[in-house]
Amino acid sequence: MSDAILTLDNVTKVFGRADKPVYAARAVSFALHPGRTLALVGESGSGKTTAARLIMREYAPDEGRLLFRGVPLGKSDAKALRDYRSSVQMVFQDPFASLNPTHTIRYHLERPLKLHQKGLTAAQRQAAIVELLERVKLDPQLIMPKFPHELSGGQRQRISIARALAVNPQVIVADEPTSMLDVSVRQGILNLLNDMKAELKLALLYITHDIATARYVADDIMVMYAGQIVEWGAVDRVLDDPRHPYTRLLLSAVPDPDRRFDDVRFADELGRVEEIRTLSARPQPETAQAGDNHFYRPFPAV
Amino acid sequence: MSDPVLSVRNLNIDYVGAETNFHAVKNVSFDIAPGEFFGLAGESGCGKSTIAFAVSRLHRPPALIRTGSEILVSGRDVLSLNDADLRKFRWREVAMVFQSAMNSLNPVLTIEAQFYDVLRAHGPISRAEAHARATELLKLVDIAPERLDNYPHQCSGGMRQRIVIAICLALNPKLLIMDEPTTALDVVVQREILQRIDVLRKKLGFSVLFITHDLGLMVQVSDRIGIMLEGELVEVNDAQTIYRHPQHPYTQQLWASMPKLHGEQTRREPVL
Numbered sequence: 119m120s121d122a123i124l125t126l127d128n129v130t131k132v133f134g135r136a137d138k139p140v141y142a143a144r145a146v147s148f149a150l151h152p153g154r155t156l157a158l159v160g161e162s163g164s165g166k167t168t169a170a171r172l173i174m175r176e177y178a179p180d181e182g183r184l185l186f187r188g189v190p191l192g193k194s195d196a197k198a199l200r201d202y203r204s205s206v207q208m209v210f211q212d213p214f215a216s217l218n219p220t221h222t223i224r225y226h227l228e229r230p231l232k233l234h235q236k237g238l239t240a241a242q243r244q245a246a247i248v249e250l251l252e253r254v255k256l257d258p259q260l261i262m263p264k265f266p267h268e269l270s271g272g273q274r275q276r277i278s279i280a281r282a283l284a285v286n287p288q289v290i291v292a293d294e295p296t297s298m299l300d301v302s303v304r305q306g307i308l309n310l311l312n313d314m315k316a317e318l319k320l321a322l323l324y325i326t327h328d329i330a331t332a333r334y335v336a337d338d339i340m341v342m343y344a345g346q347i348v349e350w351g352a353v354d355r356v357l358d359d360p361r362h363p364y365t366r367l368l369l370s371a372v373p374d375p376d377r378r379f380d381d382v383r384f385a386d387e388l389g390r391v392e393e394i395r396t397l398s399a400r401p402q403p404e405t406a407q408a409g410d411n412h413f414y415r416p417f418p419a420v
Numbered sequence: 421m422s423d424p425v426l427s428v429r430n431l432n433i434d435y436v437g438a439e440t441n442f443h444a445v446k447n448v449s450f451d452i453a454p455g456e457f458f459g460l461a462g463e464s465g466c467g468k469s470t471i472a473f474a475v476s477r478l479h480r481p482p483a484l485i486r487t488g489s490e491i492l493v494s495g496r497d498v499l500s501l502n503d504a505d506l507r508k509f510r511w512r513e514v515a516m517v518f519q520s521a522m523n524s525l526n527p528v529l530t531i532e533a534q535f536y537d538v539l540r541a542h543g544p545i546s547r548a549e550a551h552a553r554a555t556e557l558l559k560l561v562d563i564a565p566e567r568l569d570n571y572p573h574q575c576s577g578g579m580r581q582r583i584v585i586a587i588c589l590a591l592n593p594k595l596l597i598m599d600e601p602t603t604a605l606d607v608v609v610q611r612e613i614l615q616r617i618d619v620l621r622k623k624l625g626f627s628v629l630f631i632t633h634d635l636g637l638m639v640q641v642s643d644r645i646g647i648m649l650e651g652e653l654v655e656v657n658d659a660q661t662i663y664r665h666p667q668h669p670y671t672q673q674l675w676a677s678m679p680k681l682h683g684e685q686t687r688r689e690p691v692l
């Protein structure tokens with residue numbers, strides 16, 4: 119595996135009062151690699167968006183650190199931070215909310231180019247916009263003069279991807295990018311992310327609650343609960359042979375047309391929902407290896 | 421097949437506009453048998469909710485049901501019910517849980533008061549009787565009776581949704597309509613709720629009209645499924661046939677665009 123471009127090293131982020139802390143991230147460690155997609159899956163409230171926001175530096179970690187190309191991100195080095203800001207881009211769940219309704223699509227793409235590639239002439243910027251739109255498989259002449267509300271949900275998500283690509287990023291964090299889209303449109307967006315990753319050697323963090331789409335796009339997967347990554351590794355190893363009780367619970371509950379409703383994959387775990395939730399919310403500092411590129415956090419012995 | 425609980429015939433519904441009408445439901449016909457779990461699937465905007473609201477007689481202008489459309493519940497013509505009949509029909513014949521139902525509970529009333537309201541509206545009942553019935557109903561959906569004293573905000577989303585389902589079952593309806601009842605909930609909670617519904621309908625014998633955009637889930641829980649496309653019901657079949665041998669090209673395309681949880685994973689190009 120190539121060297122990591124972005125690393126979270128033992129990152130903890132706590133919200134709430136001291137007497138009632140909410141661990142949105144608890145000792146989270148993972149690394150993103152160029153040309154690879156890492157999926158982060160979990161139910162709502164598990165801490166997925168917090169991980170994204172930590173990467174976007176919207177919050178500072180309470181403990182632990184971020185490393186960019188192996189170098190810890192400090193507060194002081196302005197140039198390194200600028201470099202980081204343009205290298206790490208985000209795609210959000212609701213493309214409508216992240217686009218300005220009063221501006222054309224052309225404006226949305228031109229702005230990041232003006233900010234991050236100051237040397238470009240107007241003609242070069244125009245060419246770059248056309249290229250970006252072609253890359254996300256939209257017709258440039260048709261789309262450029264349009265306003266966000268004139269586009270479909272899928273087209274808007276393509277625009278957010280084009281905008282993220284405008285600054286030649288190396289890392290893309292996509293937080294539930296398809297969960298507001300219909301199945302038929304979802305596919306196109308997932309394929310696009312896949313192509314970007316391969317062609318531009320991007321490191322992709324794909325955040326979702328939909329395990330089937332995670333399997334479709336990702337090389338590796340992490341399962342999160344209560345701010346902790348309870349199991350991680352190669353997608354098929356984790357999904358075919360889950361070891362952590364919470365992963366097994368989650369996989370038992372995921373809709374699967376190949377199973378009759380009463381044919382539960384891990385009936386034992388599905389019968390212990392509360393117990394597994396309680397135990398999974400406790401710190402699980404140990405790491406156990408289930409196989410090649412497959413790890414989980416065993417419950418501490420009581 | 422015994423007489424259907426629900427029989428929809430040539431249902432046509434328009435949304436009436438100032439200039440043009442939008443034909444949202446086009447000549448839809450289907451039946452639901454007693455005790456049957458019937459799924460209605462299709463992408464957003466295809467007309468699923470419009471049908472659900474019409475069947476429960478909850479549709480409002482600009483929705484307009486064309487003459488010639490027929491909706492029969494246990495053989496009774498739903499579309500010609502007068503106000504008095506309608507009051508008896510609701511909750512007792514058909515009850516509906518919708519996506520945001522968990523937010524439809526009255527925030528200033530306790531759970532018990534909300535049960536009491538529904539029970540009382542359909543015949544004289546003492547506080548003590550209502551309390552006993554509400555306790556029994558909560559038990560059906562796996563909720564402790566202590567919750568009767570709670571206000572909605574004290575309960576989780578999944579719990580509130582189960583409470584709404586319990587209220588819907590208060591008057592033993594013959595048909596429970598669920599319009600995306602678990603879409604806002606996580607999969608584990610969704611699974612627990614649907615498992616409960618499945619047990620209950622087998623025990624109590626009601627039928628279910630279940631609406632979702634999640635085809636995989638629908639195949640798992642339904643006996644039969646109808647697939648909708650732009651207002652039309654393009655295929656109705658038993659769940660396994662819809663999954664393993666879909667007949668209509670649109671149904672085939674829907675499956676082709678869905679990533680699978682296991683088995684061979686090939687890149688799929690969108691075909692829709």
Ligand SMILES: Nc1ncnc2c1ncn2[C@@H]1O[C@H](COP(=O)(O)OP(=O)(O)O)[C@@H](O)[C@H]1O
Pocket residue numbers: 133134140141142160161162163164165166167168169
């Ligand atoms: N800004 C915040 N202030 C307080 N609590 C927060 C904040 N952001 C997130 N949380 C809490 O942290 C936990 C994780 O949230 P989030 O990262 O949004 O989860 P997810 O994206 O997996 O749904 C939740 O319990 C959430 O309520």
Ligand SMILES: Nc1ncnc2c1ncn2[C@@H]1O[C@H](COP(=O)(O)OP(=O)(O)O)[C@@H](O)[C@H]1O
Pocket residue numbers: 435442444462463464465466467468469470471481482483
């Ligand atoms: N109040 C309304 N006025 C006008 N058009 C409506 C109204 N409600 C729904 N529609 C339209 O009718 C179609 C079907 O809507 P709906 O039944 O809500 O679809 P679904 O539940 O399958 O997502 C959609 O195209 C929608 O835009």
Ligand SMILES: [Mg+2]
Pocket residue numbers: 166167168
């Ligand atoms: Mg989130």
Ligand SMILES: [Mg+2]
Pocket residue numbers: 468469470599
């Ligand atoms: Mg709907």
